[in-house]
Amino acid sequence: MNIRRSFQGGVLALALVLSGCSWFDPDGSSPTSDPSPTPTEFEQSNVDASGAAADIAVTTDQTGPHFTADNIGVSFEATDLADPRLDPANSNLDEQLKALGSPALRFAGNALDRRTFWTSKGEKPKHGEQTTITPDDLKRLKKLVDVTGSTVTLGVPLGTYDPERGADMAAHAVDILGDSLIGLGIGNEPNGYTVDDVPGGAVRGDDWNEGKYVKQLEAYAKAIHAKRPEAPIIGPDVYDGAWMTAFLDSGVKKKTALSQHWYQLYDCDSSSVPGRGPQAPNLIEPIAKEAAKKNLGIGKSKADAAGLPLWLEETGPTSCPGTNDTSLTNASALWAADYTLYAATLGVERMAMHSMLGACKGGAPMSLICDPADRGDRSNEFQVRPNMLGLRLLVPSVGGQFTKTAVAGGGNMSAYTVSKNDGRTLVTTVINANDAAKVGGNPVTVSMPSGFSVSSASQVFGESNDVKSATQVVSANPLPDEVPFSGEGASGTESASAGASASPTPSGGVGDDGKLRIDVAGSSVTVFIMRKG
Numbered sequence: 001m002n003i004r005r006s007f008q009g010g011v012l013a014l015a016l017v018l019s020g021c022s023w024f025d026p027d028g029s030s031p032t033s034d035p036s037p038t039p040t041e042f043e044q045s046n047v048d049a050s051g052a053a054a055d056i057a058v059t060t061d062q063t064g065p066h067f068t069a070d071n072i073g074v075s076f077e078a079t080d081l082a083d084p085r086l087d088p089a090n091s092n093l094d095e096q097l098k099a100l101g102s103p104a105l106r107f108a109g110n111a112l113d114r115r116t117f118w119t120s121k122g123e124k125p126k127h128g129e130q131t132t133i134t135p136d137d138l139k140r141l142k143k144l145v146d147v148t149g150s151t152v153t154l155g156v157p158l159g160t161y162d163p164e165r166g167a168d169m170a171a172h173a174v175d176i177l178g179d180s181l182i183g184l185g186i187g188n189e190p191n192g193y194t195v196d197d198v199p200g201g202a203v204r205g206d207d208w209n210e211g212k213y214v215k216q217l218e219a220y221a222k223a224i225h226a227k228r229p230e231a232p233i234i235g236p237d238v239y240d241g242a243w244m245t246a247f248l249d250s251g252v253k254k255k256t257a258l259s260q261h262w263y264q265l266y267d268c269d270s271s272s273v274p275g276r277g278p279q280a281p282n283l284i285e286p287i288a289k290e291a292a293k294k295n296l297g298i299g300k301s302k303a304d305a306a307g308l309p310l311w312l313e314e315t316g317p318t319s320c321p322g323t324n325d326t327s328l329t330n331a332s333a334l335w336a337a338d339y340t341l342y343a344a345t346l347g348v349e350r351m352a353m354h355s356m357l358g359a360c361k362g363g364a365p366m367s368l369i370c371d372p373a374d375r376g377d378r379s380n381e382f383q384v385r386p387n388m389l390g391l392r393l394l395v396p397s398v399g400g401q402f403t404k405t406a407v408a409g410g411g412n413m414s415a416y417t418v419s420k421n422d423g424r425t426l427v428t429t430v431i432n433a434n435d436a437a438k439v440g441g442n443p444v445t446v447s448m449p450s451g452f453s454v455s456s457a458s459q460v461f462g463e464s465n466d467v468k469s470a471t472q473v474v475s476a477n478p479l480p481d482e483v484p485f486s487g488e489g490a491s492g493t494e495s496a497s498a499g500a501s502a503s504p505t506p507s508g509g510v511g512d513d514g515k516l517r518i519d520v521a522g523s524s525v526t527v528f529i530m531r532k533g
Contacts, residue, residue, distance in 0.1 A: 054410025
């Protein structure tokens with residue numbers, strides 16, 4: 001039996017078991033034809049697996065870090081707090097977020113210090129801020145987090161220095177959001193307050209430095225704790241180690257976490273591949289992990305020394321403006337899954353991919369979700385982008401502890417396993433970043449611990465790494481008894497030494513040796529759930 005991807009009228013059946021799934025055609029629009037019937041077996045197209053063979057050894061040997069609901073998260077601009085569509089009654093935003101489990105939510109971004117004004121007294125903005133946030137907006141947010149089960153971190157504006165106003169906002173947030181509020185960040189990226197090309201411009205003079213930041217930070221924290229002594233403070237929401245040290249060494253009480261920002265592709269003028277410029281291949285180059293390990297290691301070492309967790313409060317594929325061609329590619333789905341899992345293995349305990357509730361066309365290119373309405377209009381049906389589809393596949397891993405998993409061969413391929421349910425369930429995620437347009441796929445042999453068998457598999461894929469807005473989904477279903485496999489050890493394949501002139505169509509599946517043999521499509525993320533007994 002061949003595993004296949006089913007199409008009807010060119011449209012993939014996206015019958016995800018995850019709630020709130022939406023899909024799109026390459027032009028960004030929703031399909032008009034009806035999807036094909038819901039499959040009952042894991043379906044993958046016929047894979048011409050010409051890529052290098054891979055052996056993946058899955059073990060139950062725990063390596064320490066856990067993968068929690070907060071490792072999947074979304075960061076929004078603070079101005080989105082005023083959007084009525086945060087209310088579950090006003091849009092499908094809650095459904096899209098619930099498809100990520102109970103994701104971490106964060107509200108801050110560049111808009112926090114430049115365009116956001118807080119008042120609980122009905123005042124008008126004092127310094128030209130464009131968006132006013134009130135207690136009613138926080139009450140609307142509370143409705144959202146009650147539905148999603150999310151935890152929230154909230155930025156307090158520091159761009160205009162006003163500790164009492166900041167304390168008033170923090171006190172209302174503590175009272176309204178309750179236990180769902182786990183961190184208050186005072187300001188956003190204060191190390192960039194003198195940068196003119198940030199939207200809204202510089203908010204401090206050229207003499208701004210770490211010392212002045214700490215003085216103002218401490219004033220805000222003191223005012224906040226005078227109103228709510230147990231308010232949790234996080235910071236400094238930067239990508240610079242010196243500013244992290246300044247925050248950690250400050251006299252601020254109730255420090256809850258060290259918050260770091262980092263974007264994979266930030267060298268906006270570079271066109272080098274491999275490199276750090278905003279080109280899609282750079283998202284999945286092996287050097288991407290080397291850079292992540294180095295940069296996140298800065299925050300992790302400082303957090304460990306201070307006895308605090310490291311939270312990656314703002315991250316994404318690229319910080320460069322206008323990079324739709326990169327952040328809409330299938331590569332961003334592969335990267336989002338790989339990077340999120342990898343960061344968790346490094347000890348990052350909370351992560352939020354930066355997004356905003358803007359238009360799909362002309363809006364923030366790296367956002368996980370977007371509004372398909374024409375620019376200038378609004379709809380209440382948000383659509384997802386490829387990076388969010390990659391994150392959705394990670395939900396089965398939530399609640400697990402990482403175990404030792406080794407990949408031999410396979411080219412550009414990585415794998416992660418978590419153990420759940422007292423060791424009775426293993427979830428292995430395989431990222432095959434080999435370009436499907438070049439290799440089709442790779443024969444993969446998965447060695448499972450004794451007593452385990454594959455319960456189900458799911459996948460996101462694209463026809464290539466760089467195809468845009470065309471990442472597709474194969475729903476979670478049991479494997480058929482036989483699956484295509486092109487590597488050595490395929491059942492029914494005669495050996496060359498036996499003088500065979502031709503071999504039957506090779507087939508795989510789970511053999512008597514407990515190994516799963518399967519051709520895995522290139523440009524894909526595949527999740528195998530294995531159960532014992």
